[in-house]
Amino acid sequence: MGRPILEYGTVIWSPYTDAACSRIEKIQSKLCKCIGYRYGIPGGYNTVSDVYEYYNINSLQERRQVADMLFFFKVMNGLIDAPDIISIFELASVGPSLRHNRLLMTTKTTKSYVFNGPHNRLARLVNSLHSDVDFYSGSLSVFIPDIKSRLLQYP
Known part of the structure; x- marks a missing residue:
């Protein structure tokens, strides 16, 4: 599932509960884990937040x-x-x-x-x-x- 699918029509359906937000964020987080594992970060892969920062990925x-x-x-x-x-x-x-x-x-x-x-x-x-x-x-x-x-x- 790609980010365009996750973001389509969010002006209308944007989640507001913590549970719904975290479920959607987990999808992007899994992708970041794959990116970190596959492509790595110079100096070593530590956490998903390191991948977010290195590749300038926003929540x-x-x-x-x-x-x-x-x-x-x-x-x-x-x-x-x-x-x-x-x-x-x-x-x-x-x-x-x-x-x-x-x-x-x-x-x-x-x-x-x-x-x-x-x-x-x-x-x-x-x-x-x-x-x-x-x-x-x-x-x-x-x-x-x-x-x-x-x-x-x-x-």
């Missing part, structure tokens, strides 16, 4: 976050024609309190599948990055390296 979780932000950027800047998706994201109102510095509204719920669904997951990630990242102007060629440098361990 699938980090890659899913980059995919989420690229999707959000493309939708908000008209690179993907999706007015229904744009209408889902509401800008957060600016109130007198400085505690809630956020760009997008999230849905308050006790249901984990709603809390971790695509809308809330994307909104939370955008809110965590919006003071450092410009989502609404610039080009995709500038946005991609910027978001990768912020989210990936090995950009």
Whole structure:
């Protein structure tokens, strides 16, 4: 099973439980063990994390976050024609309190599948990055390296 198969459509189905995330990460980890055994690392193969570092392999979780932000950027800047998706994201109102510095509204719920669904997951990630990242102007060629440098361990 290849990485494209593991990453296809993650904006919609991204796992959120620790068990589901670790099951998916194990697939990439097994591949890294094979790479380390077969090709080795100068100075000796020690752990899967050594293979990750030597070959600049990022975790699938980090890659899913980059995919989420690229999707959000493309939708908000008209690179993907999706007015229904744009209408889902509401800008957060600016109130007198400085505690809630956020760009997008999230849905308050006790249901984990709603809390971790695509809308809330994307909104939370955008809110965590919006003071450092410009989502609404610039080009995709500038946005991609910027978001990768912020989210990936090995950009």
